Amino acid sequence: MDRPQFRKYEFGACTGSLTSLEEYSEQLKDMVTFFLGCSASLEGAWEKAGLPRRDPPGHGHVGAYKTTVPCTTVAGFCCPLVVTMRPVPKDKLERLVQASCSLMGEQGQPVHIGDPELLGIQDLSRPDYGDPVPCQPGEVPVFWPSQLTSLEAVSGYQTPLAFTSAPGSMVMTDLKDLEAPAGCLTPEGIPEVHPISQDPLHYSITSASAVQKIRELETVIAVDPGNRGIGHLLRKDELLRASLSLSHAHAVLITTGFPTHFNHEPPEETDGPPGAIALAAFLQALDKGVSVIVDRRALSLFQKLVEEAVEQATCRSIMETTVSDEAFGRQLCSPLYHQRDEAFGKASRNCPNPHRADASTLCPSCQGVLKTPIPILTYQGGSAEAAQAFLCDERDPKSPRFDHLVAIERAGRAADGNYYNARKMNIKHLVDPIDDLFLVAQKIPGISSTGVGDGGNELGMGKVKEAVKNHIRNGDVIACDVEADFAVIAGVSNWGGYALACALYVLNSCEVHGRYLRKAARPSHAPGEQRWTEALPSVAKEEKMLSILVQHRVRSGVSGNVGMEVDGLPFHSTHAQMIQKLLDVTTGCQ
Known part of the structure; x- marks a missing residue:
């Protein structure tokens, strides 16, 4: 009787409004009452953040919107998420999010910040419940879950009888919102807000x-072993924003390949493909769509590289699927053991150093580089229309096939239309115009891009081209003119690929970020931390990947040697140490 208005539902349909439930006292004996948190409690967070309260014109109640984000189905209840929206000044976003989480815990964390269309909301001026609060210039729409989701759940379940409080008729209790004690929020729980896209916001x-x-x-990864002057190209938090954007992506297109050795066959170098494969492997573990695009003349080479990278996984996958009990799972992992079954394949029979293993722990050399094959694509180019047709279903920019493009040590087009290696040699005859995809993607909302480079002539480094021209040898000629949204700079480009994979592990292992992914515009359905750990780059896997390249006569970029080195730096004394440093930071084993 404390409420001025209730709604009555019969078989999912609202059949009337009531000011009291007293006449249904008998039915209420067999019913259960739920009290749900209300976004009106956010007012305390606004006050704590020092922000003025924003009410709808006319003093109505704050509008709520049905989204296209499905809630988890439980015992027959299923419905879309309903959210409230509050416009927040851009420079106050993080302060408000931290205040709301401090006051309300997990329930205070927004589910989405930015373009309402990412939630399926077409018009903020037309809420499904209540009255709109208009966004002013310099403000960003921020969305919190609404208790009105329960109305959609009741309606969708079609129970014979149910009652709800009417929208705007909240239950006031004598309970106080208790702020977490000072210092209670640890760094693991303090949220930070970072922009990852401007179009859509x-x-x-x-x-x-x-x-x-x-x-x-x-x-x-920002060390400069080649003394190229890459420190001048660095921009803070490019790795952070790139990995956040990739974490929200559904389908990623990766490109690599720098044919610097134009007098040899193949002309590719050992920097690029390992980093690209390492990133692809981790994206696979996150259940994201992954494709790789390369030059047509290199298609056969990359198909073999991927095929052999997957072949290396045979030992592990067979072990996992054939172990039936603990005794069998602790068989010796040795060449003789592998030869017992032809299914292990030729690659698995080279397992060195017998040791004891169980179904989930094998020797490093038995770990696969890739779990499953990756589609290898090519692009012939010709026009902006051709690039859009490649990137979008039926050429429709509202239906992109990929939402993130990544270039790792990929030859990039200079201002004069040519492609140059570090020595100013024009290699345009060996390079397909994959740059066109990055240029067109800049005009398609919903597609972001990342470029990884170590010298400034790589695709995506157009974002730092002025620094390349001023500080990199031959930069005035070789500087790539094509930008990416994020420019990740590394001493060796492979390291950038490894770091992106590690950053994705960090993000998806983070409770704050994971909760945002699960509840926001693009829910995550990744399988879990154990599989993510297995998919991380490792010294053994990257050594294996490099050995595959060497078997195909792919050469080191600086020295031109065919051997276990990248950019003239030996694998074991340089690259293995870098990989281990990245893993130590990632897993907290410093």
Whole structure:
């Protein structure tokens, strides 16, 4: 009787409004009452953040919107998420999010920050419940879950009888919102807000501790073993924003291949493909769509590289599927053991150093580089229309096939239309115009891009081209003119690929970011941390990948040697140490 208005539902349909439930006292004896948190409690967070309260014109109640985001189905209840929206000044976003989480815990975390269309909301001026609060210039729409979701659940379930409080008729209790004690929020729980896209506008959330780890990864890969002057190209948090954007992506297109050795066959170098494959492997573990696009003349080479990278997984996968009990699972992992069954394949029979293993722990050399094959694509180019047709279903820019493009040590087009290696040699005759895809993607809302480079002549480095021209040898000629949204700079480009994979692990292992992914515009259905750990780059896997390249006569970029080196740097004394440093930061084993 405390409420001025109730709604009555019969078989899912609202059949009337009531000011009291007294006449249904008998029915209420067999019913259960749920009290749900209300977004009106956010007012305390606004006050704590020092923000003025924003009410709808006319003093109505704040509008709520049905989204196209499905809630989890439970015992027959299924419905779309309903959200409330509050416009927040851009420079106050993080302060408000932290205040709301401090006051309301997990329930205070927004489910989405940015373009309402990413939630399926077409018009903010027309809420499904209540009255709109208009966004002013400089403000960003921020969305919280609404208790009105329960109305949709009741309606969808079609129970014979149900009652709800009417929208705007909240239950006031004598309970106080209890703020967490000072210092109670640890770095693992303090949310930070970071922009990841301007078109459409989109912000992501992760914890302060995850941000710190990714910044450490960015610092680790920024060493300059070739003394090229890459320190002048560095921009803070490019790795962070790139990995956040990739974490929200559904389908990723990766390109690599720098044919610097134009007098040899193949002309590719050992920098690029390992980093691209390592990133692809981790995206696979996150259940994202992954494709690789390369030059037509290199198609056969990359098909073999991927085929052999997957072949290396045979030992592990067979072990996992054939182990039936603990005794069998602890068989010796040795050449003789592998030869017992032809299904292990030729690659598995080279397992060195017998040791004891169970179904989930095998020797490093038995771990596969890739779990499943990756589609290898090519692009013939010709026009902007051709690029759009490649990127979008039926050429429709509202239906992109990929939502993130990544270039790792990929030859990039210079201002004069040519492609140059570090020595100013024009290699355009060996390079397909994959740059066109990045140029057209800039005009298609919903597609972001990342470029990884170590010298400034790589695809995507157009974002730092002025620094390349001023500080990199031959930069005035070789500088790539094509930008990416994010420019990840590394001493060796492979390291950038490894760091992106590690950053994705950090983000998806972060409770704050994981909660945002699960509840926001693009829910995550990744399988779990154990599989993510297995998919991380490792010294053994990257050594294996490099050995595959060497078997195909792919040469080191600086020295031109066919051997276990990248950019003239030996694998074991340089690259293996870098991989281990990245893993130590990622898994907290410093």
